[in-house]
Protein backbone atom coordinates (compact mmCIF):
# COMPACT_ATOMS: atom_id res chain seq x y z
CA UNK A 471 0.00 0.00 0.00
CA UNK A 472 1.20 3.47 -0.85
CA UNK A 473 1.04 5.64 2.28
CA UNK A 474 0.60 8.84 0.29
CA UNK A 475 -2.39 7.49 -1.63
CA UNK A 476 -4.03 5.88 1.41
CA UNK A 477 -3.73 9.05 3.43
CA UNK A 478 -5.22 11.04 0.51
CA UNK A 479 -8.22 8.66 0.54
CA UNK A 480 -8.62 9.17 4.29
CA UNK A 481 -8.56 12.95 3.92
CA UNK A 482 -11.11 12.93 1.11
CA UNK A 483 -13.49 10.74 3.12
CA UNK A 484 -13.10 12.96 6.18
CA UNK A 485 -13.96 16.00 4.06
CA UNK A 486 -17.17 14.32 2.90
CA UNK A 487 -18.06 13.52 6.50
CA UNK A 488 -17.37 17.11 7.56
CA UNK A 489 -19.67 18.37 4.79
CA UNK A 490 -22.45 15.91 5.65
CA UNK A 491 -22.10 14.32 2.20
CA UNK A 492 -20.79 10.93 3.33
CA UNK A 493 -23.07 8.05 2.30
CA UNK A 494 -23.57 4.72 4.05
CA UNK A 495 -25.86 2.46 2.01
CA UNK A 496 -28.55 0.55 3.85
CA UNK A 497 -28.67 -3.15 3.03
CA UNK A 498 -31.77 -4.81 1.64
CA UNK A 499 -32.24 -8.28 3.15
CA UNK A 500 -35.39 -9.26 1.27
CA UNK A 501 -36.56 -9.04 -2.34
CA UNK A 502 -37.44 -5.57 -3.61
CA UNK A 503 -41.03 -4.66 -2.73
CA UNK A 504 -43.29 -2.18 -0.99
CA UNK A 505 -42.48 -3.56 2.45
CA UNK A 506 -38.93 -4.86 2.84
CA UNK A 507 -36.37 -5.98 5.39
CA UNK A 508 -33.48 -3.56 5.57
CA UNK A 509 -30.62 -3.35 8.08
CA UNK A 510 -32.50 -5.87 10.23
CA UNK A 511 -35.70 -3.84 10.28
CA UNK A 512 -39.03 -4.16 8.49
CA UNK A 513 -39.85 -0.92 6.69
CA UNK A 514 -42.11 0.54 4.03
CA UNK A 515 -39.73 1.34 1.17
CA UNK A 516 -40.46 4.63 -0.59
CA UNK A 517 -37.07 4.85 -2.31
CA UNK A 518 -37.29 2.12 -4.94
CA UNK A 519 -37.63 2.53 -8.71
CA UNK A 520 -39.46 -0.80 -8.88
CA UNK A 521 -42.52 1.12 -10.12
CA UNK A 522 -44.54 -1.82 -11.38
CA UNK A 523 -43.45 -4.39 -8.80
CA UNK A 524 -41.84 -6.48 -11.55
CA UNK A 525 -38.50 -6.99 -9.76
CA UNK A 526 -40.02 -9.89 -7.82
CA UNK A 527 -43.01 -10.80 -10.01
CA UNK A 528 -43.71 -14.58 -10.08
CA UNK A 529 -43.86 -14.72 -13.90
CA UNK A 530 -40.56 -12.86 -14.25
CA UNK A 531 -38.92 -15.12 -11.66
CA UNK A 532 -40.20 -18.20 -13.47
CA UNK A 533 -38.89 -16.99 -16.84
CA UNK A 534 -35.51 -16.33 -15.24
CA UNK A 535 -35.33 -19.83 -13.75
CA UNK A 536 -36.17 -21.43 -17.08
CA UNK A 537 -33.60 -19.29 -18.90
CA UNK A 538 -30.84 -20.38 -16.54
CA UNK A 539 -31.71 -24.03 -17.30
CA UNK A 540 -31.62 -23.35 -21.02
CA UNK A 541 -28.77 -20.85 -21.39
CA UNK A 542 -26.58 -20.99 -18.29
CA UNK A 543 -25.57 -17.78 -16.59
CA UNK A 544 -23.03 -15.93 -18.73
CA UNK A 545 -22.87 -14.70 -22.32
CA UNK A 546 -19.12 -15.25 -22.42
CA UNK A 547 -18.11 -12.33 -24.61
CA UNK A 548 -18.54 -8.75 -25.65
CA UNK A 549 -21.66 -8.33 -27.79
CA UNK A 550 -19.99 -7.97 -31.17
CA UNK A 551 -17.39 -10.73 -30.57
CA UNK A 552 -19.93 -13.51 -30.09
CA UNK A 553 -21.66 -12.52 -26.86
CA UNK A 554 -24.91 -11.71 -28.66
CA UNK A 555 -27.28 -14.65 -28.17
CA UNK A 556 -30.56 -15.09 -29.99
CA UNK A 557 -32.38 -14.18 -26.79
CA UNK A 558 -30.62 -10.78 -26.75
CA UNK A 559 -31.87 -10.22 -30.30
CA UNK A 560 -35.36 -11.31 -29.31
CA UNK A 561 -35.34 -8.77 -26.47
CA UNK A 562 -34.33 -5.95 -28.81
CA UNK A 563 -37.09 -6.85 -31.25
CA UNK A 564 -39.63 -6.92 -28.43
CA UNK A 565 -38.58 -3.50 -27.13
CA UNK A 566 -38.63 -2.03 -30.66
CA UNK A 567 -42.24 -3.20 -31.11
CA UNK A 568 -43.16 -1.99 -27.66
CA UNK A 569 -41.66 1.46 -28.38
CA UNK A 570 -43.02 1.59 -31.93
CA UNK A 571 -39.60 2.31 -33.44
CA UNK A 572 -37.54 0.68 -36.19
CA UNK A 573 -34.67 -0.53 -34.03
CA UNK A 574 -33.36 -0.91 -30.51
CA UNK A 575 -29.87 -1.56 -29.16
CA UNK A 576 -29.57 -2.79 -25.58
CA UNK A 577 -26.67 -1.79 -23.33
CA UNK A 578 -25.87 -3.24 -19.91
CA UNK A 579 -27.40 -0.23 -18.13
CA UNK A 580 -29.06 3.10 -18.72
CA UNK A 581 -25.90 4.83 -17.57
CA UNK A 582 -23.91 2.88 -20.15
CA UNK A 583 -26.46 3.60 -22.86
CA UNK A 584 -25.93 7.34 -22.28
CA UNK A 585 -22.15 7.09 -22.24
CA UNK A 586 -22.25 4.80 -25.27
CA UNK A 587 -24.66 6.75 -27.41
CA UNK A 588 -24.01 10.45 -26.81
CA UNK A 589 -20.30 10.61 -27.77
CA UNK A 590 -20.98 8.43 -30.82
CA UNK A 591 -23.61 10.62 -32.44
CA UNK A 592 -21.79 13.97 -32.46
CA UNK A 593 -18.51 15.34 -33.84
CA UNK A 594 -16.30 18.31 -32.98
CA UNK A 595 -18.33 20.41 -35.41
CA UNK A 596 -21.49 19.90 -33.33
CA UNK A 597 -23.10 21.28 -30.19
CA UNK A 598 -25.15 19.56 -27.46
CA UNK A 599 -27.81 21.70 -25.81
CA UNK A 600 -28.90 20.48 -22.35
CA UNK A 601 -31.53 21.15 -19.67
CA UNK A 602 -29.71 22.18 -16.48
CA UNK A 603 -31.37 19.40 -14.44
CA UNK A 604 -30.34 16.51 -16.69
CA UNK A 605 -29.28 13.27 -14.99
CA UNK A 606 -25.63 12.62 -14.08
CA UNK A 607 -25.31 9.86 -16.69
CA UNK A 608 -26.37 12.27 -19.45
CA UNK A 609 -23.83 14.79 -18.20
CA UNK A 610 -21.06 12.17 -18.19
CA UNK A 611 -22.01 11.04 -21.71
CA UNK A 612 -21.95 14.65 -22.89
CA UNK A 613 -18.53 15.19 -21.29
CA UNK A 614 -17.13 12.21 -23.20
CA UNK A 615 -18.22 13.72 -26.50
CA UNK A 616 -16.10 15.84 -28.87
CA UNK A 617 -18.94 18.40 -29.27
CA UNK A 618 -19.33 21.80 -27.58
CA UNK A 619 -21.59 21.50 -24.53
CA UNK A 620 -20.46 23.77 -21.67
CA UNK A 621 -22.77 25.80 -19.49
CA UNK A 622 -20.15 28.54 -19.28
CA UNK A 623 -20.25 28.80 -23.08
CA UNK A 624 -24.04 29.14 -23.08
CA UNK A 625 -25.22 25.69 -24.16
CA UNK A 626 -27.24 24.77 -21.04
CA UNK A 627 -30.75 26.18 -20.63
CA UNK A 628 -32.54 26.82 -17.31
CA UNK A 629 -34.89 23.98 -16.38
CA UNK A 630 -37.68 23.64 -18.99
CA UNK A 631 -37.14 27.25 -20.17
CA UNK A 632 -38.23 27.15 -23.81
CA UNK A 633 -37.44 30.82 -24.49
CA UNK A 634 -33.88 30.24 -23.37
CA UNK A 635 -33.70 27.11 -25.52
CA UNK A 636 -34.88 29.06 -28.55
CA UNK A 637 -32.22 31.74 -27.96
CA UNK A 638 -29.51 29.08 -27.83
CA UNK A 639 -30.84 27.58 -31.05
CA UNK A 640 -30.72 31.02 -32.69
CA UNK A 641 -27.13 31.50 -31.53
CA UNK A 642 -25.78 28.13 -32.69
CA UNK A 643 -26.77 28.06 -36.36
CA UNK A 644 -23.17 27.76 -37.53
CA UNK A 645 -22.70 24.29 -36.03
CA UNK A 646 -22.98 21.27 -38.33
CA UNK A 647 -25.40 19.34 -36.08
CA UNK A 648 -27.26 20.37 -32.95
CA UNK A 649 -28.59 17.88 -30.42
CA UNK A 650 -31.05 18.88 -27.71
CA UNK A 651 -30.92 16.46 -24.79
CA UNK A 652 -33.34 16.21 -21.88
CA UNK A 653 -34.68 13.86 -19.24
CA UNK A 654 -38.25 12.78 -20.10
CA UNK A 655 -39.16 12.72 -16.40
CA UNK A 656 -36.77 14.57 -14.09
CA UNK A 657 -35.54 12.23 -11.41
CA UNK A 658 -35.43 14.63 -8.45
CA UNK A 659 -38.56 16.75 -9.03
CA UNK A 660 -40.80 14.23 -10.79
CA UNK A 661 -41.88 16.75 -13.42
CA UNK A 662 -42.22 15.98 -17.14
CA UNK A 663 -40.13 17.65 -19.86
CA UNK A 664 -42.09 19.91 -22.26
CA UNK A 665 -41.26 17.51 -25.08
CA UNK A 666 -43.83 18.82 -27.62
CA UNK A 667 -42.31 22.33 -27.36
CA UNK A 668 -38.76 20.95 -27.52
CA UNK A 669 -39.59 18.92 -30.63
CA UNK A 670 -41.24 21.91 -32.31
CA UNK A 671 -38.21 24.11 -31.65
CA UNK A 672 -35.90 21.35 -32.88
CA UNK A 673 -37.88 21.07 -36.10
CA UNK A 674 -37.95 24.85 -36.56
CA UNK A 675 -34.17 25.16 -36.14
CA UNK A 676 -33.08 21.89 -37.79
CA UNK A 677 -31.82 20.27 -34.58
CA UNK A 678 -32.45 16.72 -33.35
CA UNK A 679 -33.69 15.49 -29.98
CA UNK A 680 -32.53 12.85 -27.52
CA UNK A 681 -34.79 12.08 -24.56
CA UNK A 682 -33.74 9.99 -21.55
CA UNK A 683 -36.87 8.15 -20.45
CA UNK A 684 -35.37 6.27 -17.49
CA UNK A 685 -38.18 7.38 -15.16
CA UNK A 686 -40.85 7.40 -17.89
CA UNK A 687 -40.29 3.80 -19.02
CA UNK A 688 -43.15 1.72 -17.62
CA UNK A 689 -44.71 4.85 -16.14
CA UNK A 690 -45.93 7.15 -18.96
CA UNK A 691 -47.44 6.47 -22.39
CA UNK A 692 -49.19 3.45 -23.85
CA UNK A 693 -48.43 0.45 -21.59
CA UNK A 694 -45.53 2.53 -20.25
CA UNK A 695 -43.85 3.19 -23.61
CA UNK A 696 -42.51 6.57 -22.41
CA UNK A 697 -42.82 10.29 -23.11
CA UNK A 698 -42.79 10.03 -26.91
CA UNK A 699 -45.91 7.88 -26.64
CA UNK A 700 -47.39 10.02 -23.83
CA UNK A 701 -47.21 13.13 -26.06
CA UNK A 702 -47.89 11.25 -29.31
CA UNK A 703 -44.61 12.36 -30.88
CA UNK A 704 -43.95 9.14 -32.78
CA UNK A 705 -41.33 9.58 -35.50
CA UNK A 706 -40.28 13.03 -34.29
CA UNK A 707 -37.69 12.11 -31.62
CA UNK A 708 -34.46 10.77 -33.14
CA UNK A 709 -33.05 9.14 -30.02
CA UNK A 710 -34.97 7.67 -27.10
CA UNK A 711 -33.14 6.16 -24.16
CA UNK A 712 -34.95 3.81 -21.83
CA UNK A 713 -33.90 1.87 -18.79
CA UNK A 714 -34.65 -1.77 -18.05
CA UNK A 715 -33.48 -1.37 -14.45
CA UNK A 716 -36.31 0.67 -12.99
CA UNK A 717 -39.94 -0.10 -13.87
CA UNK A 718 -38.92 -3.19 -15.86
CA UNK A 719 -37.39 -4.52 -12.69
CA UNK A 720 -34.16 -6.11 -13.95
CA UNK A 721 -31.10 -4.30 -15.38
CA UNK A 722 -30.12 -2.65 -18.64
CA UNK A 723 -30.66 0.33 -20.87
CA UNK A 724 -31.46 0.79 -24.51
CA UNK A 725 -31.36 3.25 -27.36
CA UNK A 726 -34.46 3.28 -29.57
CA UNK A 727 -34.60 4.94 -32.98
CA UNK A 728 -33.94 4.29 -36.65
CA UNK A 729 -32.22 1.22 -38.09
CA UNK A 730 -29.35 3.51 -39.11
CA UNK A 731 -28.90 4.70 -35.53
CA UNK A 732 -28.64 1.11 -34.32
CA UNK A 733 -26.22 0.23 -37.12
CA UNK A 734 -24.01 3.17 -36.23
CA UNK A 735 -23.99 2.38 -32.49
CA UNK A 736 -23.11 -1.26 -33.15
CA UNK A 737 -20.01 0.09 -34.89
CA UNK A 738 -19.22 3.10 -32.72
CA UNK A 739 -20.91 2.65 -29.31
CA UNK A 740 -17.92 1.88 -27.12
CA UNK A 741 -19.72 -0.04 -24.33
CA UNK A 742 -21.30 -2.23 -27.03
CA UNK A 743 -17.86 -2.87 -28.47
CA UNK A 744 -15.89 -3.33 -25.27
CA UNK A 745 -18.21 -4.59 -22.49
CA UNK A 746 -19.66 -8.09 -22.10
CA UNK A 747 -23.27 -8.84 -23.03
CA UNK A 748 -25.95 -9.24 -20.38
CA UNK A 749 -26.36 -12.72 -18.89
CA UNK A 750 -29.09 -14.40 -21.01
CA UNK A 751 -31.27 -14.67 -17.90
CA UNK A 752 -31.51 -10.89 -17.90
CA UNK A 753 -32.92 -10.87 -21.42
CA UNK A 754 -35.38 -13.65 -20.59
CA UNK A 755 -36.62 -11.90 -17.45
CA UNK A 756 -37.05 -8.66 -19.40
CA UNK A 757 -39.05 -10.38 -22.14
CA UNK A 758 -41.37 -11.71 -19.42
CA UNK A 759 -41.63 -8.20 -17.94
CA UNK A 760 -42.60 -6.77 -21.34
CA UNK A 761 -45.19 -9.56 -21.75
CA UNK A 762 -46.78 -8.40 -18.51
CA UNK A 763 -46.68 -4.72 -19.46
CA UNK A 764 -48.32 -5.44 -22.84
CA UNK A 765 -51.07 -7.74 -21.56
CA UNK A 766 -51.80 -6.85 -17.93
CA UNK A 767 -52.87 -3.25 -17.22
CA UNK A 768 -53.15 -3.96 -13.48
CA UNK A 769 -49.59 -3.01 -12.34
CA UNK A 770 -49.67 0.33 -14.19
CA UNK A 771 -53.20 1.07 -12.98
CA UNK A 772 -52.16 0.33 -9.41
CA UNK A 773 -49.01 2.47 -9.78
CA UNK A 774 -51.10 5.48 -10.83
CA UNK A 775 -53.90 4.87 -8.31
CA UNK A 776 -51.29 4.69 -5.54
CA UNK A 777 -49.53 7.77 -6.92
CA UNK A 778 -52.73 9.80 -6.92
CA UNK A 779 -53.71 8.66 -3.44
CA UNK A 780 -50.26 9.40 -2.03
CA UNK A 781 -49.98 12.91 -3.54
CA UNK A 782 -53.53 13.87 -2.56
CA UNK A 783 -53.06 12.58 0.99
CA UNK A 784 -49.76 14.45 1.41
CA UNK A 785 -51.21 17.68 0.01
CA UNK A 786 -54.30 17.39 2.17
CA UNK A 787 -52.04 16.97 5.20
CA UNK A 788 -50.32 20.23 4.24
CA UNK A 789 -47.12 18.88 2.69
CA UNK A 790 -45.69 20.52 -0.44
CA UNK A 791 -45.09 17.98 -3.24
CA UNK A 792 -43.44 20.59 -5.47
CA UNK A 793 -45.67 20.25 -8.51
CA UNK A 794 -44.57 16.69 -9.25
CA UNK A 795 -46.61 15.02 -12.02
CA UNK A 796 -45.32 11.46 -11.78
CA UNK A 797 -44.83 8.80 -9.09
CA UNK A 798 -41.60 10.57 -8.04
CA UNK A 799 -43.02 12.69 -5.22
CA UNK A 800 -40.67 15.10 -3.46
CA UNK A 801 -41.82 16.31 -0.06
CA UNK A 802 -40.37 19.79 0.36
CA UNK A 803 -38.43 20.54 3.54
CA UNK A 804 -36.05 23.32 2.51
CA UNK A 805 -33.31 23.23 5.13
CA UNK A 806 -30.65 20.53 4.59
CA UNK A 807 -30.24 19.64 8.26
CA UNK A 808 -34.00 19.38 8.80
CA UNK A 809 -34.38 17.07 5.79
CA UNK A 810 -31.64 14.77 7.06
CA UNK A 811 -33.20 14.74 10.52
CA UNK A 812 -36.57 13.93 8.98
CA UNK A 813 -35.05 11.00 7.08
CA UNK A 814 -33.63 9.58 10.33
CA UNK A 815 -36.92 10.08 12.21
CA UNK A 816 -38.91 8.41 9.39
CA UNK A 817 -36.56 5.45 9.54
CA UNK A 818 -37.23 5.17 13.28
CA UNK A 819 -40.94 5.05 12.44
CA UNK A 820 -40.38 2.25 9.90
CA UNK A 821 -40.32 4.26 6.67
CA UNK A 822 -37.34 4.32 4.32
CA UNK A 823 -37.33 7.53 2.27
CA UNK A 824 -34.12 9.38 1.42
CA UNK A 825 -33.44 13.04 1.90
CA UNK A 826 -32.09 14.77 -1.20
CA UNK A 827 -29.90 17.76 -0.42
CA UNK A 828 -27.34 20.08 -1.99
CA UNK A 829 -25.45 19.48 -4.28
CA UNK A 830 -27.91 16.97 -5.83
CA UNK A 831 -30.51 19.77 -5.68
CA UNK A 832 -30.07 23.51 -5.09
CA UNK A 833 -29.14 24.93 -1.68
CA UNK A 834 -32.19 25.41 0.55
CA UNK A 835 -34.26 23.09 -1.66
CA UNK A 836 -33.81 19.93 0.40
CA UNK A 837 -36.60 17.43 0.25
CA UNK A 838 -37.57 13.88 1.12
CA UNK A 839 -38.00 11.97 -2.12
CA UNK A 840 -40.79 9.39 -2.08
CA UNK A 841 -41.88 6.94 -4.74
CA UNK A 842 -45.14 5.05 -4.42
CA UNK A 843 -45.33 1.96 -6.62
CA UNK A 844 -47.59 -0.89 -7.65
CA UNK A 845 -45.87 -2.95 -4.96
CA UNK A 846 -47.38 -0.86 -2.15
CA UNK A 847 -50.66 -1.77 -0.50
CA UNK A 848 -53.10 0.86 0.72
CA UNK A 849 -52.03 -0.13 4.23
CA UNK A 850 -48.35 0.56 3.43
CA UNK A 851 -49.16 4.05 2.18
CA UNK A 852 -51.38 4.89 5.14
CA UNK A 853 -48.65 3.67 7.47
CA UNK A 854 -46.14 5.93 5.68
CA UNK A 855 -48.47 8.94 5.71
CA UNK A 856 -48.96 8.63 9.47
CA UNK A 857 -45.20 8.44 9.94
CA UNK A 858 -44.74 11.64 7.90
CA UNK A 859 -47.32 13.50 9.99
CA UNK A 860 -45.93 12.22 13.27
CA UNK A 861 -42.34 13.10 12.38
CA UNK A 862 -43.30 16.58 11.20
CA UNK A 863 -45.08 17.30 14.46
CA UNK A 864 -42.28 15.81 16.55
CA UNK A 865 -39.52 17.77 14.80
CA UNK A 866 -41.59 20.90 14.36
CA UNK A 867 -40.73 20.97 10.64
CA UNK A 868 -42.80 23.53 8.77
CA UNK A 869 -43.20 21.38 5.63
Ligand SMILES: *Cc1c(COP(=O)(O)O)cnc(C)c1O
Nearest residue numbers: 579580581605607657684713715
Ligand atom coordinates in the same frame (compact mmCIF):
# COMPACT_ATOMS: atom_id res chain seq x y z
C1 LIG B 1 -31.39 5.86 -13.34
C2 LIG B 1 -31.16 6.71 -14.52
C3 LIG B 1 -30.25 6.34 -15.51
C4 LIG B 1 -29.39 5.12 -15.37
O1 LIG B 1 -30.10 3.95 -15.63
P1 LIG B 1 -29.54 2.55 -15.09
O2 LIG B 1 -30.26 1.57 -15.92
O3 LIG B 1 -29.87 2.49 -13.65
O4 LIG B 1 -28.06 2.56 -15.34
C5 LIG B 1 -30.12 7.13 -16.62
N1 LIG B 1 -30.85 8.26 -16.77
C6 LIG B 1 -31.73 8.67 -15.84
C7 LIG B 1 -32.52 9.91 -16.06
C8 LIG B 1 -31.91 7.92 -14.68
O5 LIG B 1 -32.76 8.32 -13.75
